[in-house]
Amino acid sequence: MSVVVRTIARILIPVILVFGGYVILHGHLTPGGGFQGGAVAASAVALLLVAVGAPAVKKLKAPFSVLEDLGGVAFVVLGFLGIGFTFFANSLAGMGGLFGAPVPSGPNPGVLNTAGTVPLMNWAVGLKVLGGLGAVLVLFGLFGGDDDR
Amino acid sequence: MRYWTVLAAFAVVAGCLLLGGAGMRPFGAPRLDAMDQYFNARSQAEVAANNVVTAIVFDYRGYDTLGEATVLFVAVVGVALILRRVKR
Numbered sequence: 001m002s003v004v005v006r007t008i009a010r011i012l013i014p015v016i017l018v019f020g021g022y023v024i025l026h027g028h029l030t031p032g033g034g035f036q037g038g039a040v041a042a043s044a045v046a047l048l049l050v051a052v053g054a055p056a057v058k059k060l061k062a063p064f065s066v067l068e069d070l071g072g073v074a075f076v077v078l079g080f081l082g083i084g085f086t087f088f089a090n091s092l093a094g095m096g097g098l099f100g101a102p103v104p105s106g107p108n109p110g111v112l113n114t115a116g117t118v119p120l121m122n123w124a125v126g127l128k129v130l131g132g133l134g135a136v137l138v139l140f141g142l143f144g145g146d147d148d149r
Numbered sequence: 150m151r152y153w154t155v156l157a158a159f160a161v162v163a164g165c166l167l168l169g170g171a172g173m174r175p176f177g178a179p180r181l182d183a184m185d186q187y188f189n190a191r192s193q194a195e196v197a198a199n200n201v202v203t204a205i206v207f208d209y210r211g212y213d214t215l216g217e218a219t220v221l222f223v224a225v226v227g228v229a230l231i232l233r234r235v236k237r
Contacts, residue, residue: 028198033206035217068225075218079211088211093197103197115198118207121214125207128218132225139232 001051009051016044024126027119029110034122038129045134054141061142064135071128078117078124092116 020041027033045064049057082089092100093116101113174181192204206214 028200028203030200031202033200033203065225065229068222072218072222075215079215088208088215090196090208093195100197103193103199105193108199110199115196115204118196118198118203121207121211122203125214125218129221132221136225136228139228143232 001053006051009047013044013047016047017041020044020126020130024122025119026112027122027126028115029112034125035129037122038126039133041126041130042133042137045130045137049137049141054138057138058142061135061138064131064138067127067131068135069131071124071126071131074124075121075128078121081117090116090118092120093118 020037020039020043023030023032023037023040024034025037027037045057045060079088082091085091092098093114095116099113099116099119101111103111103114188201188205188209192198192201196204196208198204198208
C-alpha cells in the first residue's frame with residue numbers, strides 16, 4: 001500500500017492494540033471481555049496486513065498459532081482449577097489473594113482485584129481469539145500467493 | 150411429491166409459530182424478568198464480578214464459552230487445512 005496507509009497504520013496499530021488490551025484486562029468490570037478484546041486486537045493485525053502486505057507478515061503465522069493453542073489450554077486448565085467443587089467453579093473468587101478481594105455490594109465503579117478466575121479466563125480467551133483470528137487473517141492474506149505458506 | 154413435502158413443512162412451521170403465539174403474554178404486560186433479577190442480585194456475591202455479562206459468560210455458562218472456544222479452534226483448523234500449501 002501507499003506510504004499514507006503505512007504511516008497511518010504505524011500510528012494506529014499501537015492504539016488499537018492498547019484498546020484491545022484494555023477491553024481484555026477490564027473484562028470483569030467494564031463492557032467487553034476476552035472475545036471482544038481479542039477481536040479488537042485482531043483488527044490491528046488486519047490493518048497491518050492491508051498496510052504492508054501478506055508476505056511481510058508471514059512469519060507471524062506460527063506465533064499466532066502457538067498463542068491460540070496456549071489460550072485454549074489455559075482456558076481448560078482454569079476450568080479444572082475448580083474441579084474440587086465442579087468443573088468451571090469459580091474457586092478464586094472472594095478467597096483473598098489473586099483476584100480474591102471482596103467486592104462492594106450495589107452499584108460501584110468496581111475493584112480490579114476481584115472476580116476470581118474470570119479475569120484469568122478473559123486473558124486466556126483474549127489470547128486465543130487474537131491468535132486464532134490473526135492466524136486466519138494471515139492465511140487468507142497468503143492465499144493465492146506463490147511463496148511458501 | 151416435492152410440492153406436498155414443502156407444503157407439509159410450511160404447515161408444521163406455521164402451526165408451531167401460531168401455537169407459540171397463542172401463549173404470548175398480552176401487549177403491555179410486564180416482562181418475565183425472574184432470570185434477570187437473579188443474575189443482577191447475585192453476580193456480585195457469587196462471582197464477585199461487577200460486569201454481569203462476563204459473570205454469566207465465564208461462570209454461570211462456562212460450558213457455553215468452552216463450546217465457543219472449540220468452535221473458534223475448529224474454524225482456525227479448517228482454514229489452515231483448506232488453505233495449506235499442496236506439494237506439487
